[in-house]
Amino acid sequence: MNPFLAIIIANVIMGVTAPIMKMGLTEIPPFILAFIRFASASLLIAPFVVSRWQPLAKKDWALLLLAGISGIGLHIGFFFLGLQRTQSIVAPVIASSGPVILYAIALFFLREKFNLKKFYGMIISLGGIMTIVLAPLILNGTVVHHQQSIGNLLLFVATIFGVLHAFFIKKLSGKVGALQISLVVFVSGALCFLPFTFGEMQSWSIEEVTARGWFALLFGIFFVSLGAYTLIHYALNKINASDVGMFAYMDPVVALLVAWPLLGEKPDIFYFIGSLLVFGGIYLAEGRLHWHPFHKLKDSF
Template identity: 45%
Template sequence: MNPVLALIITNIIWGAASPIFKFALQNIPPFTLAFIRFFFAGLIFLPLAIGKWQKLTPRQWLEVLLVGFFGITINISFFFLGLQKTESINVPVIASSGPVFIYFLSILFLKEKPKIKILLGMIIALFGVLTIILSPIFLDGKKFIIGAIEGNFFILLATLGTVFQTIIGHRILKKVNPFQCRRLHFCSEL
């Protein structure tokens, strides 16, 4: 398949996810929905899980489990909790702040060199995300302010989960087979 077409299809699927999950959350509690989502994903992934296992050091085990914790537990928990309280249109906008945080944390933890133009652009993007997160103060009545801001903040925490997953995963995926990492994530998070 053409890589560009694959990316387009992936974005369509992810773009449709927020409204579909928001609808599902009207009748299904967030953690039940998360379990259902990963149970069926795990069943689909099961045939790929059969294979040779690489022996991991204790540090590698810790890093693999941390990647799963941030990328699945933190991300999905706060995603569903936030989606219950905020507008689904806010989710992709807030989630798009991930690269901004990855850039800042890469400078901090991965010792990447900052570039002034990129840094300025990232700061502007960060202000845009903060505007979306705090927009209920300016747009909604007092009745909805707390819930909507809380929902937006939960979506930000979900995004930070994927950011830390990326930062920690950057190192571990150089040493451990990605399929093995994913298998361990599914097993540990269910």
């Protein structure tokens, strides 16, 4: 498959994911939903991977485990906890700040050369994120709106771990097949959720799940975990991470088109202001953001 087609399909699925997962979280606790989703996906792809298993060096095992912990355990964990508390339409906008987070990591931790235009772009985009995060408190200081701000902040933390996931996967470019990457990442991520499911099981019963909850769970297993994640892992093996990230800007539009009729979520003025600042900052920085400092990671392990 053409890797660009793969990443377009993956991002359409990802755009739909936030509102559908929020719908599922009204009936299934976050860690139970996450564990079932990734454990089921692992079992489904395992037969296709075992027969074609490629031996892995210790360094590659470490990268895959780090990708699973950051990209599944921490990213999805914070993502679900954030979705429980805020509107699903803000999730893709916050996630779109990934390139700016990447520059911040490169600047402060990978000793990337300082670039004034990129720095201004980072500040503008972060201003957009803060506008979205703090908007509920500005609109209304109630407990509900405090929870929305906390949810927005959790989504931002999830985005940071999502960027780290891409770092680790890109380090394996050309070494390991997409399905094998997905299997190890899914299993390690699912194990991160397992301890938290025991507490949730005490106050939850599968009998509470309606057709909406089952649809969200099955969508997460087949379309997101098996479909989108594997397509992203495939694309990261074929093209630059900057090219992969470029298509993430489709997600907010897709999410809005789904969340409005499905959940009744409507954007407010702060959503538009924050989105303009996020994408304006990215546009300013991306005058030269074809770099993505993955080459600097090669010597860091």
